Amino acid sequence: MSTIIQGGELSRWYGMVMGLNNVTFTIEAGLTGLVGPNGAGKSTLIEIITGQLQPSSGTLTVFGEAPWNNPAVLRRIGYCPEGEAIPKDLRPLDWLTGLALLAGLGRREARERSAALLDQVGLPRVHWGKRMGQYSKGMKQRVKLAQGLLHEPDLLVLDEPMNGLDPMGRQEVANLLKQLVAGGVSVLISSHILAEMEALCQHLLVLNWGRILASGAQKEIRGDIKNWSEELSVRCDAPERLARILFEAEVLLGFDLEPATGWLHFRVRDAAAFYRGWTALLLASGVRVYEVRSESRSLKNIFDKVTTT
Numbered sequence: 001m002s003t004i005i006q007g008g009e010l011s012r013w014y015g016m017v018m019g020l021n022n023v024t025f026t027i028e029a030g031l032t033g034l035v036g037p038n039g040a041g042k043s044t045l046i047e048i049i050t051g052q053l054q055p056s057s058g059t060l061t062v063f064g065e066a067p068w069n070n071p072a073v074l075r076r077i078g079y080c081p082e083g084e085a086i087p088k089d090l091r092p093l094d095w096l097t098g099l100a101l102l103a104g105l106g107r108r109e110a111r112e113r114s115a116a117l118l119d120q121v122g123l124p125r126v127h128w129g130k131r132m133g134q135y136s137k138g139m140k141q142r143v144k145l146a147q148g149l150l151h152e153p154d155l156l157v158l159d160e161p162m163n164g165l166d167p168m169g170r171q172e173v174a175n176l177l178k179q180l181v182a183g184g185v186s187v188l189i190s191s192h193i194l195a196e197m198e199a200l201c202q203h204l205l206v207l208n209w210g211r212i213l214a215s216g217a218q219k220e221i222r223g224d225i226k227n228w229s230e231e232l233s234v235r236c237d238a239p240e241r242l243a244r245i246l247f248e249a250e251v252l253l254g255f256d257l258e259p260a261t262g263w264l265h266f267r268v269r270d271a272a273a274f275y276r277g278w279t280a281l282l283l284a285s286g287v288r289v290y291e292v293r294s295e296s297r298s299l300k301n302i303f304d305k306v307t308t309t
Contacts, residue, residue, distance in 0.1 A: 002029050004155060004186050005049060010058035012044050019044035021210035022058065027188065031181045033201030034190040040207040042190045043082070046159055049188070050079045062155065078153030080144045082160045082190075088133030092118060092143045095132070096150060103151045117146040122172050137164025145173065149180075156180065158189045174200050230268050235291040239264035242287045249281060262290070 005027035012019040020041045034042050047053040048060050051067035051074050060066065067073045087095060093114055100110030118128065121142040127135070132143060141164050148156055156177075162170045177187050177200065191197050197204070206214040236242055239257050243264050246252050251274050255266035268274040282289065 003027070004029050004063065005188070006059075006061050007045075008059045010048070010055055010060050012048060012053060012056045018210045020048075020055075023207075023210070023212045025205060025212050025215050027186075027205065028203060029186045030202045031177060031187045031189070031200065032203045032205060033197040034188060034205050034207070035197060036207035039209070041210040042207055043159065044210075045207070046157055046188075046190060050074075050077055050157055075151065076154040078148035078151065078156040080141075080148040080156070080158045080161055082163070084137070084140050084144075086132050086140055086143055086147075089131055091129060091131055092123065092146070093128050095143075096146060099147060100150055113150065114146070117149055118143070120149075121146045121176065122169070138166060138169050141165055141173075142169075145176075154185060156185055156187045158187065160191055161189060162191055230274065231265070232268070233263055233265045233291075233293040234289055235262045236264065237262065237288040237290075242285060245281065245285045245287075249277075251277075 003026050007023055007025050010020055010023050023041075023045075034045065036042050044053065048055055049062060049067060051070065054068045062073050063076060065073045067077070093111070096114035096117065097107075097111045100114055101107065103110075105113065119125075123139060123142045123146070127139060132140065135143070141161060145158070145161060148158070158177075161173060165173060177189070181187055189197070189201065203217055204215065205212065234242065239259060239262055243252075243255050243257060243266070246255070246266060251268050251270075253267040255264060257264055
């Protein structure tokens with residue numbers, strides 16, 4: 001995979017406040033999630049990537065060049081900001097057509113492409129005749145997404161694009177982003193909805209207090225976390241017996257029983273070794289298992305661990 005974005009000892013401060021603190025990272029082609037609590041530095045990083053801010057020190061390149069004051073790079077980037085940066089008195093088709101004209105498209109092509117994008121992002125045509133000041137937050141999000149795609153960018157940067165969308169709308173946007181990535185567009189998405197980021201993103205960049213805490217695929221991040229322990233829950237007909245067998249096999253770091261519901265919750269340190277012997281151990285135990293959950297493989301669990309380590 002090719003590197004799309006690369007930061008080297010990158011810092012950005014606002015007076016005495018540090019937005020980014022000497023971070024070094026790479027973002028590959030595909031779909032990358034940018035996660036972190038409020039104040040982590042996500043918005044600062046996005047604004048540098050999209051050419052709105054200049055680094056205070058260090059370097060950042062997009063497609064091999066610095067985006068600051070660089071039209072050749074910026075025309076390859078589509079951007080969907082978190083704020084409602086759309087003109088309230090205009091209708092969506094008119095606004096997008098005007099932007100397409102500014103991007104160099106002919107009048108007919110500009111209008112056709114604008115209409116196609118509004119269809120693609122799922123804005124019902126019954127609402128096209130309304131002024132955007134009358135739109136719900138979810139409808140505005142769809143228009144902003146269409147705006148970001150208007151000039152057919154190679155990189156689409158999205159800041160909290162799911163805000164205001166109902167569950168069906170979020171799934172539609174997620175499917176659209178997957179289609180874009182399959183078509184060769186790279187996507188960087190910032191969101192606080194961890195469950196959706198987990199299902200959607202191929203790679204993660206985790207920030208906190210202006211620093212990169214972890215980056216890469218979820219499996220790689222888990223492997224980099226010190227003292228990572230695999231957490232599992234098993235619902236079975238004999239949780240006490242299973243706990244005793246696991247204890248005697250010396251694989252447990254700790255466990256918790258719920259005899260009334262049949263659940264056994266436990267932690268193991270060497271996950272790879274545990275999973276290699278898990279099936280044989282279970283078969284030999286004679287315990288009937290109804291359900292198994294891996295509690296530690298969720299993005300929320302990863303996020304909690306890297307932000308508290």
